[in-house]
Structures are given as C-alpha cells and as structure tokens.
Amino acid sequence: MNQNHVFIMVENMTTPLLSDSEAPADALPVCLTSPTVAILGSGDFSRSLALRLVASGVRVVVGSRCVNRIPSGLFPDAVELRNQEGAVSQAVCLVFMAVFPEHYCSLLGLQSALAGKVLVDVSNGAEMNIHGPSNAERLAELFPDSLVVKGFNTVSTWELQTGAHDGSRQVMICSNSTEGKKKVVQLARQMGFHPVDMGGLSAAREIEVAPLHLFPSWSGPVVVTFLLFLFFYGYGFLRGILLPFLAQGGHNAFYRLALDLVNESLPAVALVTLALVYFPGLFAAWLQLWRGTKYQRFPSWLDNWLQRRKQLGLLSFLCAALHGVYSLCLPLRRITLHRLVNTAYRQVKAGTEEPWDELGVWRSDLYLSCGVLGLGVLSLLAITSLPTVGNTLNWREFTFVQSGLGYIALTLSITHTLFFGWDFAFHIEAYPFYMPPSYLLAVVVPCIVLVCRCFLLLPCIFTRLTRIRRGCESKRNCPVLQHHHVVANGIP
Amino acid sequence: MNQNHVFIMVENMTTPLLSDSEAPADALPVCLTSPTVAILGSGDFSRSLALRLVASGVRVVVGSRCVNRIPSGLFPDAVELRNQEGAVSQAVCLVFMAVFPEHYCSLLGLQSALAGKVLVDVSNGAEMNIHGPSNAERLAELFPDSLVVKGFNTVSTWELQTGAHDGSRQVMICSNSTEGKKKVVQLARQMGFHPVDMGGLSAAREIEVAPLHLFPSWSGPVVVTFLLFLFFYGYGFLRGILLPFLAQGGHNAFYRLALDLVNESLPAVALVTLALVYFPGLFAAWLQLWRGTKYQRFPSWLDNWLQRRKQLGLLSFLCAALHGVYSLCLPLRRITLHRLVNTAYRQVKAGTEEPWDELGVWRSDLYLSCGVLGLGVLSLLAITSLPTVGNTLNWREFTFVQSGLGYIALTLSITHTLFFGWDFAFHIEAYPFYMPPSYLLAVVVPCIVLVCRCFLLLPCIFTRLTRIRRGCESKRNCPVLQHHHVVANGIP
C-alpha cells in the first residue's frame, strides 16, 4: 500500500500541516479535511473573533447558551449559530472559549465533547497580583482531556474587527501541548497576526497580566520627573514667595503660584532631565575605560537607566514645550498690563524717554533665540522617537539624531539658561536667604555632562574607547584599526 | 508506478503549491516549473510593478504595443520587452493587464493566447457611482476562457516602487476562480504585500471604488464641527458686532471678524466637540443599565457615533490648538498696542499709578495655566491616536490615556472656561440683547457630560454596570465577582 502524505492547502493558510514521519491516512485528524473553528460565547469578543475568522477564510460556528436571543445581524451570515453542544460536536478541532473565566465551570457538561480538541483560553487576568493558578491552568484542570492553549487575550475586540491584517499585531501563545500550539499558531497567522511562542502553560500567568500593565517602562522616569518638579517648585516657593513674605510681610506674592512658579520649575526640570538622558552613557563609557574591556556587564541600575533614556528624553521635551507655551503666555497676563502701564506712568513722571539699553536688548534676543532653536532641535528628537520614523532610520542616522542633535539641544539649552542668567549670578541680589536662583541649580548637571562628553572626545581617550568597543582588551594585541568613527554597542 | 508528489520550491515563495489528491506529474501547470509573469502595458504602473516583481525574484516579460518606442533604461535589464503577442505566448500563467480599461477591447486579438491563464485586472473605477458592470466583470466577459482576478488596484505606483516589503500594505483580491485567486495571493505575498480575500468577482465593484473614497469616516465629524463653528461664529457676530452696530451705530466693530471672532468661536467648538467624544459612552452605559443586559445591539446612530469618537477628538484638538495659537497672537495685534498706549495715557491723566488688582491677576494666571495644561493633555491624547503609538499600547494603557487623560482634559478645559468667565456671568452686562456669551453656551454640554460620568462612578451603579458588562443578566444568578476595576467592551 502506498503511503500518501495528504497535504491539504487551506486557502490562505501559510504553513501546510505536516508530520515528520509516515503516518497512516486514517490517523490524520478529521479537522484537517474540513477546518471549522467553534467559538463558545456570543459576546463582543466572540463576535469580533467570528468576523475576523470569516474574513480570513475560516468556517466558524458559534455556540451560545442563549442562541435564540441573539439578535439577527449580530453575527455575519457565514457564521452558524447553534447551542453549545451543537457547536462543539461538529467536526471541529479548535474551540475558542470566549466566555468569562467565572463561567468555565458551567461548561463542564461539554467535557466529553471537548476531549481531544484544542481549547483556546482568551481570558485576561482580573488583577495584577493574584495568587493561585492562572485561568488557563484552571481550564486545563477542568478539561484534562483537551489541549489547552493560552492565546489571543492581548488582542482587543476593536483590534480584531478593525485592526490591520498585516501581521503587525503580536499574539502571545503558550501551551503544554506542541500540537495544540502548532494549530493555534497557524490560525493566528491566517488571521493576520504574528504569534509569539512563550513556552509552556506555566507562562499563562505572565500572558494573562500582560494587558494589565500600565506603561511599565515609564514609571521610573515619570517619578523622577515629578520629584524634580516638586523640588524646584518647593524651592522656588520658599525662595521667592514664602521667605520674603515671612521676612517682609505686607504685599504678598502668592499670585506667583499659578503661573510664574510653574514657568520657573518646568525649564529646570527639563534641563536636568535632558542631562539625565546623556549621563548613563558617560558612566558606561567611563566604566569600560576603567575596566579595559566591554565584556563585563554593567550594574543593573546602570542597565535600567540606559533603557529608560528615551522616556526621560520625551519627558524632558514635554516639560520644555510646556515651558515654551507658558513663556509665550506671559504677555497675556493681567499683571503684564499692570506693570507696563505703571512703567509708562513712571517714565512720564521722570520726564524723559527711556534710555537705550543695548546689553538688555542683546541679552533678551539671545536667550529667546537660543531657547527657540533648542526647542526646535528637541522636537526633531521627539519626532524620531516615534516608532515608524525610528524604523525608517538606520543605525548611523538614528545615532546622528539622538546623539549628535541631542548634544546640540543640550548645548542650546545651557546657553539659553546662561544668557537668561547673564551676569545676575554675580550680584548679591540673586541670593536672597543665601539661596541661588533655580536656573543656577539646574544648569550644574548639564554642564558636567557636557564637559565630560568633551573630555571623551580627546584623541587619546577616544581611540582607547574605540579599541575597547571593537573587542580588544588591554591584555591582548589588537589588529591595527583605521582611524574612523565607529559607534558600537548602542551607547552614543 | 510510484506516484510522487512533486513539490517545487520557488525561490522566496512562501507557500508551496500543493494538490490534495494524487495527480499525475504531467497535469501540473507548466508555469510552476518556470514561473514568469507577463505585464501588458508599459506605463508607470507597469514599470513599477516590473521593478517590484524583479526585486521579489520573479521573471518578468513586458508586452507593449509600441515596444520599439520604449526608452532604454525605463525597465530594468532583467525584464524582457516584447510585443503583446510575444509576451503572453511565453510559458506564463499570470498576466497583469496594466492598461487602462478603455483599451481592453483592443486586446481581443490575444483572446486565444490568454485562454486558461490568470488575468489580473489592476484598474480603478473611474467614478464613485457608476452603474453597470465593474471593469473586472467586463474583462471577464471579453475573455471568458481566462481566469480573471481583481487585485492590486489599491496600490499606487509610488507604493510599488518605494514601499516597504514587509507585508504592511493590504491588497484586496477577488475572483470567481479559486485557482486564479490562489496564484495571485501567493504572488502578492512574494512581493511583500498582504492579500485580503474579498470573495467572488461581484466584489470587484467595491474594490474598484475603494481608492476613490475620500476620508469616509471623517465626513460626519467634519460636518458637525463645521456647523458648530458656523453657529458660534454667527452667534458671536450677531451678539458682538451686528446688533451693537445696529443699536448704537457710530464706531463699528467689524474689524473683530478677522481674528477676535474666530478666537471666540474656536474654543467653543473645541469644548463642545470634546464633550461629544464622551457623550456616546455615557448613552451606551445608561442603555445597558436600563436594559439590564449587554447582549442587545445599540441603535445604529449610537454605533456610528461610537465609531467616530477618534475623529471628533482629533478635530477638537485641532480647534483647541488653533485657539491657543490665535490667543498667543493677541499681543502682536495693532489694536493691542493702541489700547496699551491709550490706557497708559489715561492713567497718566488720572495722576496715579494703576492700583493692584489681586483678583484680576489671579484670574488671568489661573485660566492661562489651566488652558496650557488642558492643551498639553489633549496633545498627549492626539499623539496616542497615531497608528504606531496606539499599536504599542495594550488595552489598559490605551483606555487609561483615552478615557482617564481624556476626562482630565475635559475637566481642565471646563475650569479654563470658568476661570475665564469668572463672575462676569452674574453681571447684567454679559447679556446684551439677552444673549449670553458664547463660552457660557459652550460649557453647558461638557458640564453635563462630567456630571453624568461622576454619577456613573457611584458604587451601586458602578458595580451593577460591571456585572452587566461581565455577562450577567439581572434575571440570572451570577458568580460573585471581586471588586476590581474591569474595563470591558471598549467603552470607556
């Protein structure tokens, strides 16, 4: 008897189901001859899933406990609607459990019908820190004869219905059964998703809480930025409002809380945060220079810091942009009109025109110009942080922007602050209560960063760092390198 | 005789062409042994298509009616140029009809040569509302022995030449012939597109007008926004310019038409539109509470409104941003200088400095600060509406931003308006001709939205809504739920 490998090409299926040994024809799962997928449940997720499966060329049968009450038109015509027993008893091999985990027990009656089939658990975890087994593991306990696969819980109903069919959405899949995983992987590709294999069913806990994460990589930078803002706001409040009020009483300056103080703190936070973006790169370079090799791991705090640089940079840009808008609002304030009118009044009383203040004019034009250019460069940096724009850049272009333009932005911000400060830092009036102005505190860290970066550009140090990054270690002889600009390791 | 399944791996082809039964080797289409694609036509689309096919590793022969007049270098060297008969007579199985539909009749001489081959119709519809058969159906009538497949008309020449090869561009395909569709699907994948199966050739009409749609989902929101703008502009014109002019004559205020009135209407439009983003969610929640179940469909007007929320939000952000820029332009106006100078003049004539107006200072600082923060939060919302940024967020993060930050933006906008209004609404001067100021009209709907949303947060109502959304219906017993925050159904 000839042994035939029966290969069935299912329309749009990308991978034929193959076996790696000769298997008798009668051992092939029946589902391969008429692939139908059943969905238990008739809610929003079930409906979106059915729409997506039909659009991908798969036969769908939906099983609902209240099949008579499903409004007509809710499901597309191509979908068969049956009660739950009817749905699973059809020659299907894959069943989506699109019901809430609380209702799994109610499906125990289908245990025999579901034996040997692949059950896909699409539920999410309810809380971040739940103890005990994951929903998928509980499902596996309830249906020990079925092949339980965890998957599709990270895809929302809206994504299913309207999302792109171009394989851009990742779907995390895990299961203890290789065969079950294989079928779900093929189906996911057929639907236009990209399945990612997460291992065995023990990974289900991690997959179930994945949709519950709330910007995990942003928590550190947001906390740092917020603390910096509190510090500068409190410092400015003390120095500019509270201590003068306690010292002199009378006319208070609490009105400054709403806008002035915010506009003093935001640029300081932006400046320090921007410096914090480039600080870990300098630490890393110094560490490599000191150790003489690049093959030792960085300390974990430095690794974390290096991975949060993009978030810190975007927060710095946000603060700088808000500072820009607040500053542009200054002429709209009531107090600006008040001061203008009284300045004019006093000038008239003085009897002469206001004299020409050349230095004051140069100072204000210079710091305004530097500020606008710095903000412009920072927005170029922010735009290249967008995923698609970043993807169109190669490594050299990306480093040119993030490192080159980044240091230009840092330099422009420092000059903006120094022009704003002008020579006031050298006068005693700038230090009421021995407290220097906020901008002076804020400009310290960026200057240190800039100086260290220039230090790293000195020829001897630069060559040594390049050799280390190209794999040489100080104890071995290294091949002679051309003197070219090599950026390695992703550390600008 | 052994029957062998001959499987041919064509370089880069992702899916082997398989048959699900034993077929003698001589029945295999010859094209499988030397896959060549012919393109009839030598225009821009033909050229870009040829470039793309060559880059994907496919042999291409181009047939043109004026093959001698094709400039050298127009097509890559790998492409064979022949006249039309020569091109289709080669052992090809797939022919792209890259000529305008008006010229299909001129190809009738090739009818016999094209018999049994797959013809791909890449034309677009000329108009949106044409009656009669689609171009693909006309082609099928002209060439009844060929397998006509509609496809690739939604891809522009520029996309073909420079577009990504990463399967991100969807290509809609339909045909009455399963075999023809299969081949075109494989070729599309080979070229780096993602084919979407639209069914039989009757779907060709829909595919042909797909590139003619002009922002179909934006028409409703744009009309609503424009009508709101016309309303507020006309109302402000009546109240602030026309009625005073008719009542008092003399000095007219028509100069206010160019900038002042625009800057009064834009924030009102932005405020109302932002409220309209969150209104349908509240309707839907109330509907579910009233019906006691989530399994009934919403009315279609509510469904449409729910699907247009993103467009409404982006239009609201646009109006708010324009309002911000217009407001920042106010100090640049000639009239501002005029008023400043005359205020100073009158102050000097009064003989004293302007007194300190504490409330006025607080009011202006507060509404400016709220406005800037509100615009900042709205821009965060707008940024997460970008497709790539939205794709990197999971459901919880997306809801946190769109719902949480959205309501924060709405609250900041309302406080900005109320601080701007201050106590003027309680004075009779704010109601010339019994007409309240625009901002008072505009702030009504957002306040209603905010109040209803807070109402939905009351524990008893919130728990009931959560139970309904998790599938319980008031007539059945439901499993006890933990008291946790569950966002379901995509309705924030």
Added chain:
Amino acid sequence: MNQNHVFIMVENMTTPLLSDSEAPADALPVCLTSPTVAILGSGDFSRSLALRLVASGVRVVVGSRCVNRIPSGLFPDAVELRNQEGAVSQAVCLVFMAVFPEHYCSLLGLQSALAGKVLVDVSNGAEMNIHGPSNAERLAELFPDSLVVKGFNTVSTWELQTGAHDGSRQVMICSNSTEGKKKVVQLARQMGFHPVDMGGLSAAREIEVAPLHLFPSWSGPVVVTFLLFLFFYGYGFLRGILLPFLAQGGHNAFYRLALDLVNESLPAVALVTLALVYFPGLFAAWLQLWRGTKYQRFPSWLDNWLQRRKQLGLLSFLCAALHGVYSLCLPLRRITLHRLVNTAYRQVKAGTEEPWDELGVWRSDLYLSCGVLGLGVLSLLAITSLPTVGNTLNWREFTFVQSGLGYIALTLSITHTLFFGWDFAFHIEAYPFYMPPSYLLAVVVPCIVLVCRCFLLLPCIFTRLTRIRRGCESKRNCPVLQHHHVVANGIP
C-alpha cells in the same frame, strides 16, 4: 523502495525545506533533523541575536574564544556556551560570524569544521568609500568551502532585542550560493524579519555601506534650504543693518542679528521652499503637454527634484513653524517694552489719545489670521507625511491632502505675505539702496507657481493633459473619456 520526501516541520518555520527532485534520504543535510544555529562571538550583537533566535524557537549554541569569562546570566539559559571549535562541530548548518572583520583571520583554524556550512557575515563596512573586496568577499576567500551569505548587518542589537516580531524590519541578504541564501531567508522569516534578496555576493559592498548612509535623500533639500537661508539672511543684513550703518553711522542696528533678521529670513525661506515643492509638478505637466505623450522619461534632474518634494515640504514646514514661534516671542523682547514705553511717553507729550487706525487694525488681524491658518494647514500636511498616517490613506486621499491642502497652504502663505506687505511696496521708503524687502523677493516664485497651476486648470488644457495621462497620444485616436477627475502618474 519507496522514495519518501521527508518534510520536517520546524516549529514556527514558515517554509518547509523541499527539493524539487527525488533525493535519497541519506542525502538530506543532517541539520534539517535538528536545526541548531551557532554564533561565533560573544559580544552585544551575539547576545541579542541569541535572545532573538531563542524567542523564535531555534536552538542556539554560542562559541566564544573566552568562554570561561562570559558572565553568567549574559546569555539566556537555553543557549549552550562552548568554545569556538565545540560550537561549530555540533550538528549545525548555519553559523553567524558575530565577530569584527579584523578577527576573521583568527578563525582560520576552524576552516575544516566550517566546510559545507552556511556562514553568515553580519559585519558592517567601516567606511563609505573603501576600495577592495567587501568583508563578505574576504570571508569567502578565507573559507572557500563554506557557503558565505551576507545578511543581518542592517539590524542593530537594540532592534534584535526589542524590535517587533512582525516582519516589519527588512534584512538585506545576498550570496553566491542559492542553498545558503534559502536557509538564511527561512531563518530571517522565522525571526520575524522580512528578507530582501539582493543577488550575488558582489552586492555585499552595497549592503555593507547601507547602514553608513546618512539621510541620503535629504542632502539636496537641506543644502538648498540652507543656501536660501544664507541668501536671505545676508540680503537682510546688507539692506537693514550694514548699509544703513555705513550710510548714517551713529546708532547701529546690530542687535537685530540675533532675532529680527532670523525672523525675516525664515519665512522667506519657507515660502520659496514651499513653492519649490510644487514647481516640478508643473514642469512635468508642461513637458507632457509639449511632447504630447507621457511615455518619454523626464530629464534626470526633474526626476530627482520630483523625488525630493516630501523633504522640501518638511523643511518648509520646519522653517514656517520656527518663524511662527519667533514671531510669538516678539512681545517678550526687551526692545518691545522699550518701544512701548517710549510710544506711551510720546503720546502723553502729544497731549491726545492715539487715533483709531482702522486700516492698521485690519491689516494686522488679517495677516495674523492668514499666517495661523497657513501654518495649521502645513502641519496637517506634515502629519500625513508620517509613514503610518500616510499608509492609512489611499491614493485619492493622499493626493487630496498633499495637492489640495498643499495649494491651500501656498495660497494662505502668499496672502499672509501680501497682507503683511499691504501697500508698503508702493512707497519709496521700502526700497533703501534700491533693495526691495525680503518678503517681496520671496513671494515672486510662489505667485508664479500659483498662476501656472491655475493655467493648468483651464478646461482645454486640463482635458488635453488628462487624455495624455490616460495613455492617449496625439497621433492616435483615443476612446472617448468621461469628463472626470483623474489623477494619474503620481504627479499632483
């Protein structure tokens, strides 16, 4: 003896490895039964590559010359760490050479062990203009018995580790060996990349310098924009600062260099650059009209210009946005306060209030309004230039925005400039030293563009151009066309 084709489904592998002829089972490469990939080298790239391969379900063994000194935890547990001989001697068929090209010679001892295996060269070129063989060709000379494939050098370590697994990242591959290329292509797909076949190993030079390109399509537009800025800045310096200073001496206006002159040059540059975006389209249309056919190629300078339109448009938007921000900064300047106070002083000395300047008020409101709206439309254009937003638009929508909204932006910019100029161009004071103001020079080219575009809309010319673009040539009879709006050829 039955000949069986043994097809092995490797988990997640998208394409089975097939041969197109009957081959005895013992001739199959052993690697197909236990696919393991070896990586020589233990640096950052090796580590990221190992992480990615493990996540894609491939067995990885890493060979390092200093295997004992690799910190624990650097590589995932699933990866085997061995010395170099041990790694390549395992039953692997694919070896990544993740060492710097300078160290290839040190691997000559493994020549026999590497014979018959696929070596993947992942190195980048060191310089843009290197002579001599590429790194891949040198590797092929050193290991003549191995199948050298160039690939993966355009993917950065960060991309490998954190990048999407959705096939969105292109990987350029070339090799002289079809079999080696096939295996690397399959592996690339398995890892979630999209491989692009670049041909034979002679293409390795081009692939190796691909990551060294620095914005190749931007160089022309940036140079043009920069030269335009230098021109207008120098012209304004001459006309407004230097010649008056030389002519009259005394009070100099050099303070205008920092902000005033920049804010005069930027809008001129933006206006001319925006006109340059639409100029080539008009040239191309005129050329087609003159030649009577669309089948002749454009001159290469016109082709280049047509391909740089997006970059020119984005640079125009950048200059316009900077001009907007600089203009909004004008009220913050020290000199503005100075002028205000002295204007008030002089008004008081004049003894009357400043008279109402109706025309001045209208002029300033109109040019401010036009400027804000023009910048708003330009930002819509810039947003649709983002890759993802552009991908969601079909051709008609994209042309509507880029062409329709583009000409609206051009018109608004011209009216902004003309309102700003008002009637000053007709007074002799606007021409010191016979030099017209910058904005007058800048507005010439845009006006020409607008006039030519309107000329193209005349019915007779429009119909003729449409017929030419639909493939008719003046010598042939063409089928009667409906009078509909057809955009062809990608030239708006």
